[in-house]
Amino acid sequence: MNKKSRVSIVIPVYNEEDHLAACLQAIAAQTDKPYEVIVVDNNSSDATVAVAARFPFVTVLHETRQGVVFARNRGFNAAQGDIIGRTDGDSILAPDWVAQVQRTFANPSVDAASGIVTYRDIGLKHVFSSIDQLVRQYLARRMSPIDELFLYGVNMAVRREAWIHVRGKLCHARHIHEDLDLAVHMAKRRQRIVFVPTMLASISPRQASASSREFMTYVWSNPRVYAEHGMVAQRYMYPIALAVMSLYLPIKFLYRGYNPDTQRFSIMRALTVSPPVRVSPVSELI
Numbered sequence: 001m002n003k004k005s006r007v008s009i010v011i012p013v014y015n016e017e018d019h020l021a022a023c024l025q026a027i028a029a030q031t032d033k034p035y036e037v038i039v040v041d042n043n044s045s046d047a048t049v050a051v052a053a054r055f056p057f058v059t060v061l062h063e064t065r066q067g068v069v070f071a072r073n074r075g076f077n078a079a080q081g082d083i084i085g086r087t088d089g090d091s092i093l094a095p096d097w098v099a100q101v102q103r104t105f106a107n108p109s110v111d112a113a114s115g116i117v118t119y120r121d122i123g124l125k126h127v128f129s130s131i132d133q134l135v136r137q138y139l140a141r142r143m144s145p146i147d148e149l150f151l152y153g154v155n156m157a158v159r160r161e162a163w164i165h166v167r168g169k170l171c172h173a174r175h176i177h178e179d180l181d182l183a184v185h186m187a188k189r190r191q192r193i194v195f196v197p198t199m200l201a202s203i204s205p206r207q208a209s210a211s212s213r214e215f216m217t218y219v220w221s222n223p224r225v226y227a228e229h230g231m232v233a234q235r236y237m238y239p240i241a242l243a244v245m246s247l248y249l250p251i252k253f254l255y256r257g258y259n260p261d262t263q264r265f266s267i268m269r270a271l272t273v274s275p276p277v278r279v280s281p282v283s284e285l286i
Contacts, residue, residue, distance in 0.1 A: 004102045006035035007157070008081030012063075012071035013039055014279060016089030017047040019204075024055045026092040032099040035081040039089075042071040048089070068281045069170075069178035072153075076163055085157040086179075087201060090278075092120075093155075094200035101157045104196050111162035111191035112183070115155045115199025122205050123254035123265035133197075135240055139233075140195035148226070148233035149193040151186075153179035153281075155201035162191050175217075175282050180225040187231070206278035208251045214280055215252075219244050221282045 009027060013020060020039070027037055039052040040061045052060050063074040076084050083105050087093055094100075104113045116136060118129040136152075143149045151158075156179060169185045170178075186193060207218055223237035257270025 004032070005083045005105050006081040007032075007083045007085050007098050007101050008036045008038065008079035008160075009034045009085040009087065009098075010038045010040065010072065010075030010079055011087055011089050012042060012068050012075060013044060013048050013052075013089040014042045014068070014071075015044045015046045015048060017044075017051050018276075019090035020048055020051045021054070023087065023089050023091055023093075024052070024058060026095070028055065028057065029095055030093070030098045031096050032102060034085070034098050036079065038075045038078060040071040040075040042066060042068065067172070067174050068153075069172050069174075069181075072178055073167065073170075076158075076167070079160065082160055083157050084160055084163055086153055088154045088203070090204055090206065091117075091154045092202045094202075097199060097201065100196065100199045104194065104199070105157070105159060109192055110159070110194050112151055112158040112186055112193045113156065113196045113199060114150060114152045114193070115196045115201065117152070117155055118200065118202045120202050120204055121255065121258055121260045122208075122251070123258050125258075128205070128251075136195065137197070139236055139240070142236045143233045144195065146232050147190065147192075148187045148231050149183065149195060150233075151179045151183040151193060153177070154203055155199055157199075158182070158186075162186065165189065166191065175221060176225045176228065177221050177282060180222060184225060184229045184231055188229075205251060205255050206275070207280065208248070208255045209275045209277050210280060212248055215248050216245050218280045218282055 037058045039058050040063050041049050042063050052058050063071045116133050119125045166185050171181045219241050223234045223241050226234035253270050256273055257265045
């Protein structure tokens, strides 16, 4: 039997004091423990670093250049595992996530992998989770045959050797999604990306708390990455982006009205509560 790969997990963070503990608790509960966990603080002004420091298995690094791409790079370059996993500070990995990554990368032809997300903290969360799964499966069917498959930063892993070969080619523009940019450059190098439905992570749709303009920019940046690099797969991503943008108001309403403590949706809450706005990873404002 082949020896299991050592999996590093990198988490770029900016002002995630309210969510990071749950993320790290989920990592602590993994059935197969990661080799290392690296939290990269990107100039947080809250207690994010103090939260991370409460977990003895976490190494905290600092990146002063503002932007998730720089924080991602800092963590990936420091990681020593055979496989570099990546998630966000407000996300929760399934208990067998590390085990699924190890199983996937037991195939030496796999250079990177991305999985499925489920939703929490929103009304009709099961509906959104099902829709998201169908969308990702659709994109995987269309993009895999042309070797231009996506990577999703909240739930992805890259072989360290593949990262070393591609890192010098990546873009650092703030207006594009760094995870998709990595996928594009891996595709250009003919590195193999696979979609793994058993790699699971849950997310909160906090981006819906942003203004309509910020939300549209965030969503439109997805196909824009592929378009700026002249990739064929952009044709599959534009319709998805338009569909998501058309759902902005329902998503925002269902997110505002959901109480994570009681796990119930309330119309009154939706009309009166304004959740904190998450800073978009493609924002030019920080």
